[in-house]
Amino acid sequence: MSNVRVRFAPSPTGGLHLGGVRTVLYNYLFARKHQATFVLRIEDTDQTRFVEGAEQYIFDCLKWCGLEPDESTQKPGEYGPYRQSERKDIYRKYGEELISKGFAYYAFDTPEELEKMRSDFKSDTNPSPQYDGNVRYKMKNSLTLSKEETDKLLATKVKHVIRIKMPEHETISFTDMIHGEVNFDSSVVDDKVLLKADGMPTYHLAVVVDDALMKITHAFRGEEWLSSAPVHILLWKYLFGLENMPQWAHLPLIMGPNGKLSKRDGAKYGFPVFAMNWTDHKTGELTEGFREKGFLPEAFINLLAVLGWNDGSEQEIFSLEEMVEKFSMDRVHKAGAKFDFEKARWFNHEWIKKSEFKSLNSKVRELLEAENIQIIDDPQFEKVIELVKERCTLLPDFVQQAGFFFKTPETLDVDAVKSKWNVDKAGFFNEYCGLIKGISDWKLDNIENAFKDLVAEKNIRPGELLLPLRVMLVGGKFGPAVFQIAELIGKEETIKRIKNALTIFNQSI
RNA sequence: GCCGCGUUGGUCAAGGGGUUAAGACGCCUCCCUUUCACGGAGGAAUCACGGGUUCGAAUCCCGUACGUGGUACCA
Numbered sequence: 001m002s003n004v005r006v007r008f009a010p011s012p013t014g015g016l017h018l019g020g021v022r023t024v025l026y027n028y029l030f031a032r033k034h035q036a037t038f039v040l041r042i043e044d045t046d047q048t049r050f051v052e053g054a055e056q057y058i059f060d061c062l063k064w065c066g067l068e069p070d071e072s073t074q075k076p077g078e079y080g081p082y083r084q085s086e087r088k089d090i091y092r093k094y095g096e097e098l099i100s101k102g103f104a105y106y107a108f109d110t111p112e113e114l115e116k117m118r119s120d121f122k123s124d125t126n127p128s129p130q131y132d133g134n135v136r137y138k139m140k141n142s143l144t145l146s147k148e149e150t151d152k153l154l155a156t157k158v159k160h161v162i163r164i165k166m167p168e169h170e171t172i173s174f175t176d177m178i179h180g181e182v183n184f185d186s187s188v189v190d191d192k193v194l195l196k197a198d199g200m201p202t203y204h205l206a207v208v209v210d211d212a213l214m215k216i217t218h219a220f221r222g223e224e225w226l227s228s229a230p231v232h233i234l235l236w237k238y239l240f241g242l243e244n245m246p247q248w249a250h251l252p253l254i255m256g257p258n259g260k261l262s263k264r265d266g267a268k269y270g271f272p273v274f275a276m277n278w279t280d281h282k283t284g285e286l287t288e289g290f291r292e293k294g295f296l297p298e299a300f301i302n303l304l305a306v307l308g309w310n311d312g313s314e315q316e317i318f319s320l321e322e323m324v325e326k327f328s329m330d331r332v333h334k335a336g337a338k339f340d341f342e343k344a345r346w347f348n349h350e351w352i353k354k355s356e357f358k359s360l361n362s363k364v365r366e367l368l369e370a371e372n373i374q375i376i377d378d379p380q381f382e383k384v385i386e387l388v389k390e391r392c393t394l395l396p397d398f399v400q401q402a403g404f405f406f407k408t409p410e411t412l413d414v415d416a417v418k419s420k421w422n423v424d425k426a427g428f429f430n431e432y433c434g435l436i437k438g439i440s441d442w443k444l445d446n447i448e449n450a451f452k453d454l455v456a457e458k459n460i461r462p463g464e465l466l467l468p469l470r471v472m473l474v475g476g477k478f479g480p481a482v483f484q485i486a487e488l489i490g491k492e493e494t495i496k497r498i499k500n501a502l503t504i505f506n507q508s509i
Numbered sequence: 510g511c512c513g514c515g516u517u518g519g520u521c522a523a524g525g526g527g528u529u530a531a532g533a534c535g536c537c538u539c540c541c542u543u544u545c546a547c548g549g550a551g552g553a554a555u556c557a558c559g560g561g562u563u564c565g566a567a568u569c570c571c572g573u574a575c576g577u578g579g580u581a582c583c584a
Contacts (some may be wrong), residue, residue, distance in 0.1 A: 011584045040555055046583055097569090111582075128580055161582055179514070188512050189580090196582040203584050227513055227579035250514085253578070259579075306533095310522065316534050333522085336577065340520045343534045353547080391546040401546095463543035470544055477544045 004036035007211070008069070011043040012054035015278030015287055016061045018261060018339065019222055019254045022304040024253065027220055028067045029305075029327040039214060041070035042083040043207075045200045052281055061275040065297050066320060067261040076130050078139060079214040084206050091201035094195055094239055095162040099142075103238045104194060107131075108153055108160045130190035131422075133168060162195040164204075172230040177218075177249035177329045181272035192231050204228065208235040211246055219246040223336070224260075226250045249329055252308050261339055263287050271341035275300070294395030295344075296363075299351035303344050308333045317350055349393040357382045360389065364398045371399050373407045380405075383488060385447040387480050401479065405488055409475025412501055414508050416477050417468045421509045428458055428465060429472075429502055433495050442491045448483040451498050473503035 010020055031038035040062070042055055055073070062068055071077035081087055098104035109117070114131070117139065121129035129135065136143060139164070142150040170186040194205040201209070211219055229248065236245040256265035256273075262472045266273035266287065276289035290300050302318055309325040311318075318326070344506065352360070364385060365375055375381045388401040435450045451469075455462050470482045473494065479485060486494045 008582090013584075041524060043584065049583065107582095109546055109582095114582085123510090130511095130580065159582095163582095182513075184513070193582045198582080200582085202582070206584095215523080223514065223516090223579055225584090229513090252515085255577080259576095307521070312523070314523085335515050337522090338520060340534070343521065346534055388546090390548095461543085466543055474544085479545070481542090493510090 002035045003215070004031070004034045004217050005039060005215050006031050006036055006220065007039040007041050007214065007216050008219075009041040009043045009207070009210075010058055011049070012058060013046075013049045013051050014054060014234065014280070015263065015274035015289070016058055017263070018273055018275075018304065019251075020276050021061065021065060021067075021301070022254065022307065023220055023222065023251060024062060024065070024067050024305055025301055025323075026249075026309075026327070026329075026332070029323050030072075030218065030220070030322040030329065033327055036217075037070045037077070039077070039079070039216070040072035041210060041214070042085075043075055044083060044085045044215065045196075045202065045206055047085070047198065057276070057278065063505075064276060064291055065301055067301070084201070084210065087206075087210070088200060091195060091205055091209055092199065094205065095130075095201075098164070098194070098235075098238055099162065101167070101238060103234075104162050104164050104357065105136075105142045106150060106154065106160050107139065107191075107193075108145075108158055108164045109140050110159075113140065131163065132189060132190040133166060136163075136165075136191055140280075159197040160398075161193045161197050163191040163193055164234065166191055166231075172228065172233050174233050174245075174248060176226075177247055178252070178332050178334060179226075179250060182226070182229070186230065186234075189228075189230050192228070194235075204231050204235065208232050208239065212236070212240040212244065216246045218249065220249045220251060223250045223253050245409065249332070252333050254307060255336045255338045257338070269341070271339075271344070294397070295348050296351045296355065296395070298355075299344075299348040302351065303347040307337050307339065317347075317354070345393050352389050352392050352395075355389070357385050360385055363395055364402065367396055367399055368403060368406070369508070371403060373399075373403050375406055380488070387484065387488070391478075391480075404479065405485070408493070408497060408500070410506055411475060413471050413476040414505065417505065418463050418509055419470050420468060421505055424458070424460065424503060425465065425468060426506060428454065428460060429468070429498055433498050436491065437495060439491065442487065443471050444483055444487045447486050447494075451483070468501075468505075472498050 008024045008027050010016065028038055030036065040058075044050060044055075059072075059074060069075070071079065071082065073082045076082060095104060099106065104491060117131070117135060121135065131139065138144075142185060143165070145153070166189055167186045171183055172186055173181055173183040175181050193202050195201055198263050207219075210216075226476050229250070233242070233245070236242055254261050256262060257266075257269060261273055263273050272288045272290045272293045273285050274289045276291045278287045278289065279285070280287070291297070298319065301320060301323075302454050305318060305323050305327075306316060309327065309332045310316075312331060361381070365381070384402050384405045385398075388398065391401055392398050432451065432454055435454060436447060439450065451465075452462070455465065466482060467477070470477065470479065473485050473489065489497075
């Protein structure tokens, strides 16, 4: 292990989103590549947004993806606790330190007063007034109150927050691993709340304190954080020293059809945005996940990895091991990428095709059994999977493509044979049944040759008969080569299906 | 509004002064296959705009436009 440490810091407020998983993935790849430690920290400082089960759900998603952290609430290292709500006592001290150094102040404004400020100062040229250098001297805080008044308020435990005092006109710059040098003017950022009235830190204080205490060396997060980076830079400068600050990488956003991808987009356009199913406990609303949609975890992380990163070659299909080997932050794109579900499906199809039976076995079996299709013979199941996997894009496709090998079709697509059906053909199949009954070695060639011989004898075009035969055995116009199907389902079953279909066709056509 | 970030086909993207501007998804045509796929061969489709710099700009610089994120005691 090197001393490189990275972290993923989700807030447990709901389902784990595509972008979140990609952030985990980049953390994980970077960590493995640098023999680093990958930390998972739970950012649960907003008590009003606490959601039962969300934390465990995050772990379950990471486990499914195969991206498990080295240190976390479930696997504590020496930098715990890993849940911010359990670190509450730590943060106040740093807030006080900032105040004593003159970089922060107490503010006693109530939510109503803040609201009033915002409406009073609101204008066409300033639609969202900030608590900044212009207004802080008009508010109720330790900058405008006398020391005595302030002390008195504090002593009587009046609700208050700690706010950072943004400097007047200072250029704040840092070098982002993806964007390069980024500059801000301190006068355009407001006096962010650092410590809330309930004693919990806001994200701003918590990230820097925890990254410092947990010795994080590289911090990756979504680009939505870039605008608040100056606050964090300043905090590092005031509290722990810029020389100890982690290297930042602000990852490009994953976009939906219009704007930042949201779970609403998923519902609207019919694709998942969460890694796994998520049920909102309050509303009971279920949001579908990639896993339940039928994605392989290998495909899921693969498609996420190349949404914003590529290795410079033409390769698109990467195993986790290959990604670890080839990943580098400086080949991550700057611009956000629109999520394309069609391409996501393609990745899954590719992974299904290259997956071996042993990795597909239990997943497909589970799906079939849910449809009341029992599989007893493993070697037989393997042959079927190998035969049909190239026509399955999503795992549930196996139900249609493989199901009929193990269960006689309940309904036949009669319409498909209607135009081709007549007495001659019924006669043909009757005779064919008799013919194959005598085949002692039930092999592909024998079954097919019997068919060809009879076709030649009867002088019927084979194309007129192949489709009906398919519908007889399969139930519809799909599946692999028809004689291969016959070979696999066996002689008895083949004859049974033909005879059964004959009665149905004769009745309904 | 202000601030940040961005901009190569419909989408993901390679390319970072001289290229016929790769490749993939999707779409279309054809071949293979008497189903559907797989596989194979083709095709349509791109450097946001305007100024510079330069012998030469998709590539460098400046504007503009557009997109996107932020502008909470949410993360």
